[in-house]
Amino acid sequence: MELQGFGDGPPGMPGPHLRLPAPPGPDGEDWEPNRRLRQHRSASRQLAAxxxxVLGDQRGLNETRQHLHQQLQLAITGLQGLDANLGHVLTSLGTGQGQEEGQEVEESDGPAQGPSSQASGTAHWEAKVDGYHIVAHYTHWLGRAAEDLARLKEHLKPEA
Known part of the structure; x- marks a missing residue:
């Protein structure tokens, strides 16, 4: 939180403009590996974008926080790798949906949509809140994807 610049406690709720992918239901609900892995793949693409x-915003809002920028870039790269690996898993499962076309992750090397000209304290705060919620959602999705991949591995184990 400190790297994000939150010294005064946790931020409020994200604005209605922030559209985050909904996580899949609990483990016991409708376990269908292909569907779940496609959900994770779609979420990893959306979260990378x-x-x-967030990286573009943070480069504008916190120019000197190179460590934060590097961590965000590593997270984006990790999500792109997860997307590719999930594609390979789906292909190996024979779903034919491993190599979907037309869904590319936005490039993140340049400032995506930096802070608007209204660099007021409110706009600055809202960008930080949005960034915080996106990172928290990213963390949740990664945990869920790891759980589902472990479950798939157990499901595919040959019986001894």
Whole structure:
């Protein structure tokens, strides 16, 4: 939180403009590996694009926080790798949906949508709140994807 610049406690709720992918239901609900992995793949693409926007915002809002920028870039790269790996898993499961076309992750090397000209304290705070919620959502999705991949591994184990 300190790297994000939150010294006064946790931020408020994100604005209604922030559209985050909904996580899949609990483990016991409708376990269908192909569907779940496609959900994770779609979420990893969406979250990589959102983190790219956060990175652009943070480069404008916190120019001197190179460590934060590097961590966000590593997260984006990790999500892109997860997307590719999930594609390979789906292909190996024979779903034919491993190599989907037309869904590319936004590039994140340049400032995506930096802070608007209204660099007031409110706009600055809202960008930080949005960034915080996107990172928290990213963390949740990664945990969920790891759980589902472990579950798939157990499901596919040959019986001894």
């Amino acid at each position: 959102l983190l790219g926007r």
